[in-house]
Amino acid sequence: MSADLSTRLDDDALTAAAEGVVATAEARATYLNDLTSAVSALSHPARGVETFVAGLVDDLVDLAQVAVRTHQGWLVAGQVHGHRMVDVHTYEVGRNQGRVMKSLLQQRQTETWLLPPDTPQRAEVLGHLFGTTELLHEVESLHAATLLIVPMVARGRCFGLVVMARRAPLGFDDGYIAFLEQVVGRIAVSLDACCVVSDNRHVASTLRRSLLPRALPSSSRLDLASYSRVAQEDITVGGDFIDLHGSGDDQTLLIGDAVGKGVAAAIAAKRIRSAVRTGSMVDRDPAFVMRLTNQVIVSEDDDVVESLATAVCARLQREDDALRVTLVNAGHPLPIVLRTDGTVQTVGGHGPALGIFDDADYESQTVVLGPGDLLLLYTDGVTEARGERDLFGEVRLRDVLTGLAGAPASALVEAVAMSISQFASDSEDRDDTAIVAVRLLP
Secondary structure, X not given: OOHHHHHHHHHHHHHHXXXXXXXXXXXXXXXXXXXXXXXXXXXXHXXXXXXXXXXXXXXXXXXXXXXXXXXXXXXXEEEEOOOOOEEEEEEOOOHHHHHHHHHHHHHOOOEEEEOOXXXXXXXXXXXXHHOOOHHHHHHHHHOOOEXXXXXXXXXXXXXXXXXXXXXXXXXXXXXXXXXXXXXXXHXXXXXXXXXXXXXXXXXXXXXXXXXXXXXXXXXXXXXXXXXXXXXXXXXXXXXXXXXXXXXXXXXXXXXXXXXXXXXXXXXHXXXXXXXXXXXXXXXXXXXXXXXXXXXXXHHHOOOHHHHOEEXXXXXXXXXXXXXXXXXXXXXXXXXXXXXXXXXXXXXXXXXOOEOOOOOOOOOOEEEEEOOOOEEEEEOHHHHOOEOOOOXXXXXXXXXXXXXXXXXXXXXXXXXXXXXXXXXOOOOOOOOOEEEEEEEEOO
């Protein structure tokens, strides 16, 4: 079979398929339902656009390009009958192409463009719609005389364009245009829903990434280890937070617990971390930093419950063979010091939680760690972990620490985390948990 005959038979088959689709109301309804079901079943806009293009080219037209405007740019795919699908991609359109496409979106009405013969003007017109994509070169194989441009409208907004063509001498009569408009209108609703879901996932993913706490930096003279677990693991973020910042010999360590769970708590936690970092640039005194942070939280929130948080802010200053730790406690569980001789002691006083009183005052206390001594800070997700009969509590926590004097910070944090995991029941009421340990290296 010659190539020309094969091409002609393919074209005849497409014409017959198109005529069959639009022949009866039943055929049109079946086509619409099948294509709508195929697109609606997809959750990724790119796959939805591909499916739409393939459905048009397989049964109705010789060329189709679908361009959808998303938050990330234009999502474009196209195909000519008998050729492979031009890959779906998101790209920034050129100035002239973008101007024309935006104008068509604003007009929100179907247009039929007459294509000039093989002249520079024809290439310019095609470039306005197809840019520099591969589809631009494949269009010419059709020798089409007209282009049909149908806007995609959903929820009262025009968010995309469908450009279609048929090989010469075929064109578009009024009945054919009406059916194609019906097809585009039906699929636009499905594609819009797909784009909304995708955009929401993108926003949520970006928000989650911005809320994830940074990893603790390494230090040449400090042995640092941390552990965190969120209550709502499917969301991946929570209200417990840990942060460490400052110069090598003068750093600020922060641990805290914002009320609630999930994204709302994570946003509050990020705000507190930012306020503490800002305050530390003005004055590294933890009492000053916590007063300023509290004022920021109170001034921004009218709801005391939503703004409530507890925290410990500790200034770590290395002095020869000792680590001076200046602590301020804002309604948080008391930190624990584990000495190398096995002595366990709680340190720091009790100050008001953050976000309650705009004039709250905080006092600092100082403890000095020698080589091998360890400071443990944790959130109430540790001591309030619920077992079958009671809470984990401070007594069990001290029992875990017994015998770990002089051990690396990572070993101690792991021991505490494992003990909580073994003790806690599979309750849906499990809270966010954060643990951090600091040991001065010999």
